[in-house]
Amino acid sequence: MKKNNTSLTAIGLYNQKVHEYLQNTTLDxxxxxxxxxxxxxxxxxxxxxxxxNKAVEEFNTQHxxxxxxxxxxYEKAISKHYNYINYPFLDRSAMKSTxxxxxxxxxxxxxxxxxxxxxxxxxxxxxxxxxxxxxAQQVADFTKKHRSEFATIYNKGVAKFNAQKxxxxxxxxxxxxxxxTTELLFNVLVGFYIAQLKQRNSYLLEINRPxxxxxxxxxxxxxxxxxxxxxxxxxxxxxxxxxxxxQNHIKRLREANILIxxxxxxxxxxxxxxxxxxxxxxLDGNPPKPKRIENQFFKQENWKELPDNNDTxxxxxxxEKEIKDCVHNTEFQKEEFICPADGFYKNTTVISKKTxxxxxxxxxxxxxxxxxxxKQEK
Numbered sequence: 001m002k003k004n005n006t007s008l009t010a011i012g013l014y015n016q017k018v019h020e021y022l023q024n025t026t027l028d029x030x031x032x033x034x035x036x037x038x039x040x041x042x043x044x045x046x047x048x049x050x051x052x053n054k055a056v057e058e059f060n061t062q063h064x065x066x067x068x069x070x071x072x073x074y075e076k077a078i079s080k081h082y083n084y085i086n087y088p089f090l091d092r093s094a095m096k097s098t099x100x101x102x103x104x105x106x107x108x109x110x111x112x113x114x115x116x117x118x119x120x121x122x123x124x125x126x127x128x129x130x131x132x133x134x135x136a137q138q139v140a141d142f143t144k145k146h147r148s149e150f151a152t153i154y155n156k157g158v159a160k161f162n163a164q165k166x167x168x169x170x171x172x173x174x175x176x177x178x179x180x181t182t183e184l185l186f187n188v189l190v191g192f193y194i195a196q197l198k199q200r201n202s203y204l205l206e207i208n209r210p211x212x213x214x215x216x217x218x219x220x221x222x223x224x225x226x227x228x229x230x231x232x233x234x235x236x237x238x239x240x241x242x243x244x245x246x247q248n249h250i251k252r253l254r255e256a257n258i259l260i261x262x263x264x265x266x267x268x269x270x271x272x273x274x275x276x277x278x279x280x281x282x283l284d285g286n287p288p289k290p291k292r293i294e295n296q297f298f299k300q301e302n303w304k305e306l307p308d309n310n311d312t313x314x315x316x317x318x319x320e321k322e323i324k325d326c327v328h329n330t331e332f333q334k335e336e337f338i339c340p341a342d343g344f345y346k347n348t349t350v351i352s353k354k355t356x357x358x359x360x361x362x363x364x365x366x367x368x369x370x371x372x373x374x375k376q377e378k
Contacts, residue, residue: 012073021065035066087201087211087285088218090194097281098190102258105279106178109256113175120155124171139169150255151175178256185249186258188231188238193221211287218282220261220272223250
């Protein structure tokens with residue numbers, strides 16, 4: 001018995017018919033001999049599987065389903081669902097697919113909202129005014145307490161309140177439809193999510209952490225309403241709305257379950273949400289390969305001091321090194337240094353011909369500087 005994760009191939013389905021036919025058929029000696037001759041001829045002619053299966057079909061057409069085909073009868077069923085996403089990201093095609101899914105979802109939602117609002121309109125025709133101050137106060141308190149709730153939740157509370165009072169004192173809310181302007185804001189949100197995913201993946205790779213994530217627990221989108229309202233592209237406002245309008249759009253998307261898993265901390269911090277899984281097209285890729293060594297930037301603290309291979313203790317190399325060092329150390333004196341070999345050896349390189357000389361002194365001038373006992377001529 002095969003497991004549920006396998007399925008029959010075309011050959012498997014054909015061979016299943018053969019097994020069913022043979023269970024209800026008794027083969028006589030002539031039929032058995034015919035089958036043996038067929039197999040011997042196939043082996044003699046060295047038929048491959050495709051040729052053999054074609055011959056089997058022709059044989060079975062004449063004699064019934066007597067021969068089995070060769071080949072793979074079962075194959076593993078490929079599951080389209082998996083638990084992990086190795087490297088979550090979105091490219092242009094994924095963003096286009098997400099926007100197409102959004103439009104289709106919004107179209108269906110708006111059609112349902114229209115039908116829902118028709119029923120709400122009929123219900124509200126039965127609403128009456130409270131006939132006592134106490135009842136009027138109770139209606140006012142209920143409305144003030146629950147007015148910020150979504151239409152579906154609010155209307156359930158209204159139905160429960162009216163049922164307790166045996167009359168319809170509170171009207172139900174209409175479910176708002178999603179307008180086209182909200183689509184522009186949703187497009188900006190997807191762009192924000194792409195950038196946030198890229199930043200997340202880069203940070204995890206930098207600290208040598210895996211980028212994988214559960215498919216049903218994708219990273220949340222962080223939304224700052226003020227930044228969303230003032231978002232610009234090339235210094236041109238993308239939405240040109242105020243913060244309150246941005247909040248209203250987000251609330252409509254949440255009410256339509258386009259944005260789910262809402263997290264609110266306080267008024268000074270951004271909110272966090274997930275996209276509806278039927279709308280967001282998330283891709284699974286492989287992390288980028290590390291850069292080649294020559295293309296990487298190294299920090300100074302990672303440098304390693306290596307020994308100078310030019311230093312040596314061998315005698316003749318030391319002498320050669322001393323000569324080279326002597327030449328290098330006297331380069332700054334080129335303007336004043338006179339090579340001793342200049343003028344004596346033809347193959348000697350002249351370092352400089354510029355010299356400084358003292359003025360020649362006459363013999364009398366030199367004699368005048370001598371002591372008196374040296375001036376006496378013998």
